[in-house]
Amino acid sequence: MEITVKSGGAAKQQTQCLVLFTDAKGELPAFSSVDQETGGLLSALVARGDLKQSAGQTLMVPTVTGIKAERVLLVATGEELKAAAAEKICAGVARALIGARVQEAVIAFDDLELEDRDSTWLLNILSREIVSAGYTFNEFKSKKADKDAAKLEAVTLLQAGRKALEENKVAAAQGVATANGMALARDLGNRPGNACTPKDLTEEAKKLAKGVAKLSVKALGEDEMTKLGMHSFMSVSKGSSEEGQLIIMDYKGGQKGDQPIVLLGKGITFDTGGISLKPGAAMDEMKFDMCGAASVFGTMKTIIELELPINVIGMVAAAENMPAGNASKPGDIVTSMSGQTIEILNTDAEGRLVLCDALTYAERFKPKAVVDIATLTGACIFALGHTISALLSNNDELADSLFSAGNVAGDKAWRLPLDDSYQKQLDSNFADIANIGGRPAGTITAGCFLSRFAKEFPWAHLDVAGTASKSGGDKGATGRPVPLLVQYVLDQVS
CATH class of the missing domain: 3.40.220.10 (Leucine Aminopeptidase, subunit E, domain 1)
Structure with a gap:
């Protein structure tokens, strides 16, 4: 339009x-x-x-x-x-x-x-x-x-x-570009699992890069991730016949040497829960479990369309979580890329298992900030409903920037505490950390888990379980939080 x-x-x-x-x-x-x-x-x-x-x-x-x-x-x-x-x-x-x-x-x-x-x-x-x-x-x-x-x-x-005619023209163009990014995020979220596999997402990244000199794309397959020691990621992906992918979209619009912002999306293209199998009712909606990744694609599309003068890396941790003879079992222990060992008490808490290795991988970019986006916990819906996304962070300045961006964009987030007192819920008798912390404060303990892999940079986590898609008669992806992320990036440019 x-x-x-x-x-x-x-x-x-x-x-x-x-x-x-x-x-x-x-x-x-x-x-x-x-x-x-x-x-x-x-x-x-x-x-x-x-x-x-x-x-x-x-x-x-x-x-x-x-x-x-x-x-x-x-x-x-x-x-x-x-x-x-x-x-x-x-x-x-x-x-x-x-x-x-x-x-x-x-x-x-x-x-x-x-x-x-x-x-x-x-x-x-x-x-x-x-x-x-x-x-x-x-x-x-x-x-x-x-x-x-x-x-x-x-x-x-x-x-x-x-x-303000010229300024208004720029603003309108930003609105259009944001909507175009939301449309891509919605398209990806709405596609069924058999038409939106991890490798399909890699191809989508290549489409974004076509004809765009400032954007380069690469994807790590399972062999490469195994060699890097990403056994936490692989514990999710190994139960599926679809090969997992760690996708890196590197947009160099800023000055050479400027620290990039890293946007990391959870890309579970279908989530059965694994051996901790989900109930059958509404399981089709688990195709939306890659909406965090979809929002990264959408934000990158907007950045490209606006030709923003900033360095941004869009990362997507893409895998399918399936029950199989070789799938992870409750009680299995794996070693993450960071060297920390994880006891997998519930295979349906898989998003954090792929994200933690991706966070460790992000260290190599020496990022200015890392923001991960994930449909991570059902607890987030009980806490904030379907109106506002959850925000957790180890850095007040970054959290304030994201909170403000959400308010400006009308795509709001609310900050939850990331207090050390919640960390003890993740204690394990047999490994360094358990992948779940029980029912109380489930969104917060999920953030606590991720925070252990994000100590080398300012980091924030957006849990969009309640806002990235709708159920019922309006079933479908919403395109959120693309407006929040775009506004955050625009704020870093200005």
Whole structure:
């Protein structure tokens, strides 16, 4: 989808759909100027209550006279124009435009002047929401959607003057690129396990690198990982006929010698639980266990599209967790790449087993920071639900940066404690560490486990078990936390 920013008068726009924002009294400038040209039609509709006055509510006026627009979409801003309301408003606009089945639209956004955010923030979010609202996944449908059906292809974001025009163009481009990254993350997450294996993810990385001089890709196979001593990773992968892969996407957009940011994604392309087999109900959703890896792919796509001047390494620890004659058993002990021994008390706590060796491998890049992203614990859903991701870190500055980025992007995370008192839950009678710490504080003890392999650099862990996908009628990958990660990277550039 093409999104452009330009200046001009709203009443003069020739478009299939003109989007205007209105308060309860219909006194916002762009709305009022167009209303005059229509002989007061729009204000009359608002006055009689046709438009519900809460943030994000919309009313399509299919026929208007006196202006060049074919139809007008009225959007209520509510009583308080702050970021939280603006997110609802942007989502409402996006849904209405997609539902209107128009091919192009003009949005006069001047009336959305927020109390706590500037226009660049608004256009970033608005552009992202519009592009994301048009996302569909029908890769495996035998009957595709009607190709001739009207589809939103172009949106013009209109401002009255030229103030901050160039900055607004950049912000809109960032929103589009973020949505494109989310779309890739959703595509990968939504693919079934038989069409998204570890080697398929390696091929996806190569596709990203095609024609991109700043991005190089390599993947370690099981033979190489075994030679490196990554026996924790291999304890998960060995039970599957699909070969595990440690994928490294090295983007060199910054200065030579600048320390890179490492984004590490858990890529369990299907998780049966291994010998600690999961219940059969909803096991199909375990294809979403690679959504952490998918978010790394999505973030790298956005970075490439924006050509950001920064060094970023996207790592993906990809494996399939299956029950087999040679699969790991509860009670097995393995030696990680770091040399620490691990007692595997539950083979369904496999994500941390692949991530810990990948964290050790990341030391060789001398990173500025490492952020791992994983659908790691069901406990995270009990703690934070499906709205906010969990954040744990060994570095306050990094944690604050990620927390702030999440708030700005509307993709929030909440920091949980990483206190030493939780570490004792991981004690083992037979090895250096157990891979689970019991039911209490399961998200925190998972973070504690990973922290033992991340002592050489600033590190943060995002548990996205509750936010990376949805169940039920809306079943599918969400593309989160791509917006948070992109905003974090953008903050490091600026």
